[in-house]
Amino acid sequence: MGRVAREMVERAGINVNELVELLVKNASAELTTYYYYTILRCNLIGLDGETVKEIAEVARIEDRNHFEALVPRIYELGGELPRDMKDFHDVSGCPPAYLPQRIEKVEDILQVLVEAERCAVRQYTHICNMTVGKDHRTYDLALAILHEEVEHESWFSEFLGEGPSGHFMRRGETSPFVSKFLK
Amino acid sequence: MRKLTRSELRQYDGKEGRPAYVAYQGKVYDVSSSFLWRSGRHQASHEAGYDLTEALERAPHGAELLQKFPIVGELVEE
Numbered sequence: 001m002g003r004v005a006r007e008m009v010e011r012a013g014i015n016v017n018e019l020v021e022l023l024v025k026n027a028s029a030e031l032t033t034y035y036y037y038t039i040l041r042c043n044l045i046g047l048d049g050e051t052v053k054e055i056a057e058v059a060r061i062e063d064r065n066h067f068e069a070l071v072p073r074i075y076e077l078g079g080e081l082p083r084d085m086k087d088f089h090d091v092s093g094c095p096p097a098y099l100p101q102r103i104e105k106v107e108d109i110l111q112v113l114v115e116a117e118r119c120a121v122r123q124y125t126h127i128c129n130m131t132v133g134k135d136h137r138t139y140d141l142a143l144a145i146l147h148e149e150v151e152h153e154s155w156f157s158e159f160l161g162e163g164p165s166g167h168f169m170r171r172g173e174t175s176p177f178v179s180k181f182l183k
Numbered sequence: 184m185r186k187l188t189r190s191e192l193r194q195y196d197g198k199e200g201r202p203a204y205v206a207y208q209g210k211v212y213d214v215s216s217s218f219l220w221r222s223g224r225h226q227a228s229h230e231a232g233y234d235l236t237e238a239l240e241r242a243p244h245g246a247e248l249l250q251k252f253p254i255v256g257e258l259v260e261e
Contacts, residue, residue, distance in 0.1 A: 021227035093226060095218040122243040126226075129243070 012134035020079035025093030197223020203231035
C-alpha cells in the first residue's frame, strides 16, 4: 500500500474505501468481459461475423489491459482482489456479457458488445467525476480507460448502424491511452 | 397498486433472501433480478430499501435503466 498516496486521497475528501470498491468492481468487469468476449469472438463467424471479429478482438485485448492497469492502483490504495475468482466475478460493476440466445444473429452479439461497453463508459465517467481534481493518479487512469471504452462503444454502435464512429481502426499497438500504465 | 411508506420500503433491502426494492419519483421498483443489485447493494454507493430519486440525479445513467424493472408499489408519506 502507498500510505501517503492513500492519505492524500483521503485528505482530498474522497471516501477511499468506496473508491477502492469501485475499482475492484471495474477490475472484475474488465476481466470477466475479457472472458465473455472470448466466447463472443469465437461465435462471430460467417461473412457478417468475420467482419466484426477484428474489432471484438481489439476490445477484448484492451479490456484485459484495463484489468492489468487497474490492479496496481487498487493495491496502492490499500485494497485487494478477492481471494476467490467466483466472488470476484459476482462483484463485477457490469453484468456478464453472455452469448445471446440467437448466436447466428450477428446483430444480437453486437448488442451484447455495445451494452457491455456502455456500462464501462458509465463506470469510468463516474470514477472520473468522483476523482477529478482530488485523486490525480486514479483520475488519469480512469480517463485513459474511458478514452478506450468510448471508442469501443462507437465501433460496435457503428456496426449496428446507429451512426458513424468517426474513427479509424487502431494503427499499431493496442491500448494507445492505457499503455503508459502497463510499462 | 400497493402503498409503501419509507419505513416499510426499508424492509426490502435485498439481504438474506429478501427482495430488493428501490423508489424513484414516487414509484417503487423491484430490482431483485438485477445482477447489479446483488445482495441489495449497487456500485459501492447505494442500498436497496431507499428512495433513490436524488441519488439518480447524480448517477452516470438515467432513469431508463430503472424503468425496465417491475413497479410493485407507490411510495407514500408515513
